[in-house]
Amino acid sequence: MARRNPRPEATQKKMLIPLKERCEQCGQPLWVAHHSHRTVTTLPGLWKLTLVVRQCIQPSCPRFHKPYRPEEEGVWALPHGEFGLDVIALIGQWRFQEHAGVPEMHQALLARGISIAERSVTHLMQRYEELVALRITDQQRIKARLQKQGHVILAIDGLQPDVGHEVRMP
Numbered sequence: 459m460a461r462r463n464p465r466p467e468a469t470q471k472k473m474l475i476p477l478k479e480r481c482e483q484c485g486q487p488l489w490v491a492h493h494s495h496r497t498v499t500t501l502p503g504l505w506k507l508t509l510v511v512r513q514c515i516q517p518s519c520p521r522f523h524k525p526y527r528p529e530e531e532g533v534w535a536l537p538h539g540e541f542g543l544d545v546i547a548l549i550g551q552w553r554f555q556e557h558a559g560v561p562e563m564h565q566a567l568l569a570r571g572i573s574i575a576e577r578s579v580t581h582l583m584q585r586y587e588e589l590v591a592l593r594i595t596d597q598q599r600i601k602a603r604l605q606k607q608g609h610v611i612l613a614i615d616g617l618q619p620d621v622g623h624e625v626r627m628p
């Protein structure tokens with residue numbers, strides 16, 4: 459079905475580059491495979507993201523030609539999502555703290571200059587509920603896994619822990 463309102467042009471542009479420069483499996487330098495494009499609507503505006511996708515070119519590597527996408531991509535939006543996580547968070551806040559209805563939230567987003575269909579508001583509200591449910595079950599899953607594993611390797615802000623320098627927790 460065609461969109462009734464065409465999406466406005468992106469007003470801001472950003473290039474996302476993977477932090478990893480070497481393959482996590484074989485340690486060889488990664489090569490740029492291609493650039494991928496996404497348009498994401500956030501509260502401050504519409505962004506056109508150019509993503510640098512890298513790959514390992516070592517034929518014997520288990521990660522041969524598997525894409526390494528920029529780590530930062532996940533901060534912007536859910537996979538295949540057209541709206542930023544900030545829009546989802548705002549809808550969740552309106553819904554669960556202020557008990558706002560979908561038409562009301564739709565109007566409030568339009569008033570902020572965000573071009574969005576009412577059914578997309580419903581869709582994002584459902585994504586918010588899933589993220590909350592996932593966070594709760596994920597904490598239980600992580601706890602169960604840690605108890606089984608007995609230790610954890612800490613990685614901060616997408617930096618890979620150095621092999622041989624793991625921080626072990628009892």
Ligand SMILES: [Zn+2]
Nearest residue numbers: 481484514519
């Ligand atoms: Zn590799």
